[in-house]
Amino acid sequence: MPTIRVEAGRPYSVHIGTDVFGLFNSEYKELLDSADRIVVIADEKVASLHLGHLLPYLKSYKVDVFNVPSGEQAKSIETFMDCHSFLLAAGCSRKTLILAFGGGATGDLAGFVASTFMRGIPYIQVPTTILAHDSAVGGKTAINHALGKNMIGTFYQPEAVLYDIQLLKTLPDHEWRSGMAEVIKHAFISNEQWLDELLAVESFQAMSDPELMGHLEKGIAVKAAIVEEDEFENGMRKFLNFGHTLAHALEAHLGYGNITHGEAVVLGMAYALHLSSNDRLNPFLEWGYHHGYPFEKVVEISFGELLPYMKKDKKASKGDLNFVMLRQIAQPQMEKIEEQAAANSYEELRLKIGEVIK
Numbered sequence: 001m002p003t004i005r006v007e008a009g010r011p012y013s014v015h016i017g018t019d020v021f022g023l024f025n026s027e028y029k030e031l032l033d034s035a036d037r038i039v040v041i042a043d044e045k046v047a048s049l050h051l052g053h054l055l056p057y058l059k060s061y062k063v064d065v066f067n068v069p070s071g072e073q074a075k076s077i078e079t080f081m082d083c084h085s086f087l088l089a090a091g092c093s094r095k096t097l098i099l100a101f102g103g104g105a106t107g108d109l110a111g112f113v114a115s116t117f118m119r120g121i122p123y124i125q126v127p128t129t130i131l132a133h134d135s136a137v138g139g140k141t142a143i144n145h146a147l148g149k150n151m152i153g154t155f156y157q158p159e160a161v162l163y164d165i166q167l168l169k170t171l172p173d174h175e176w177r178s179g180m181a182e183v184i185k186h187a188f189i190s191n192e193q194w195l196d197e198l199l200a201v202e203s204f205q206a207m208s209d210p211e212l213m214g215h216l217e218k219g220i221a222v223k224a225a226i227v228e229e230d231e232f233e234n235g236m237r238k239f240l241n242f243g244h245t246l247a248h249a250l251e252a253h254l255g256y257g258n259i260t261h262g263e264a265v266v267l268g269m270a271y272a273l274h275l276s277s278n279d280r281l282n283p284f285l286e287w288g289y290h291h292g293y294p295f296e297k298v299v300e301i302s303f304g305e306l307l308p309y310m311k312k313d314k315k316a317s318k319g320d321l322n323f324v325m326l327r328q329i330a331q332p333q334m335e336k337i338e339e340q341a342a343a344n345s346y347e348e349l350r351l352k353i354g355e356v357i358k
């Protein structure tokens, strides 16, 4: 079974495969045995589809399941408080272990709950989406604020990541699009040959298991290497934010959950490529149209509507606009862009997209 070690703070492993839950009863038995109870914080939709697959592996333990709203709706202060209320009412302690069972949003929320309950209890990420190959690794936890995405959160590494790719089979189209966005982001910032392979993928769902697993493994390896170098995002970890400045602004402006994170990231990467005068923009737009990414949002939404959010981005300082630029594939760099230049580039991209949509 492919396993990637992440040496960030306390080292942990990311296991990818089709029979990973068996590890609860072998490699992670000691951890589970040491817990007074296990609380599964689960995306309600994922719970109805896949809890039956997970729970048999936990049958010798005291397990509670707490369902949270599906997707980005889970990353609210209300749901965060509901989780804490549940843990307190159930009599959880510092010896309780949390399992985050769902996509990126569930993992971000459950990780944040784990990092704050009684000042921190252990948790395991059990991602169920392609997008979560990214979010489950690296220890970023968060909930959203109306004024900005992931504005309230911590860095708090999981004990392990158990990624069962069998669970990906039931994902709807928009989840494939969302997840493959973060996969191609990892390729953009690290490896031109891999990027070409991804740009040639005709259908995400038609990928074979080994092909999909290969891409996920590569993405996780890129992420793990960066997180190991810069766990707390003082430098190169910012490169993982390629495309995210615009993406987070779109998500906040449209209302969380009204565009998937990865779909917004594709629009954001197109913008960053345009800002960087990168000649991969055209093939990337073609790839994006082919797979159905919602580029029309860029035409519908003005730069002025997104600007206040971009100025509050976590990479910004003193109200400057800072973007991860990609003048050369695999050579990301942070740059401050003047507001007028950013606005002009956005308008040019809108025109370019508008012509193709016509």
Ligand SMILES: O=C(O)C(=O)C[C@@H](O)[C@H](O)[C@H](O)COP(=O)(O)O
Binding pocket: 134, 135, 137, 138, 140, 149, 150, 182, 233, 237, 238, 240, 241, 244, 314
């Ligand atoms: O792990 C990171 O670092 C990333 O930036 C990964 C991003 O793809 C991910 O969407 C992350 O949640 C964004 O975090 P944020 O700190 O920019 O809110």
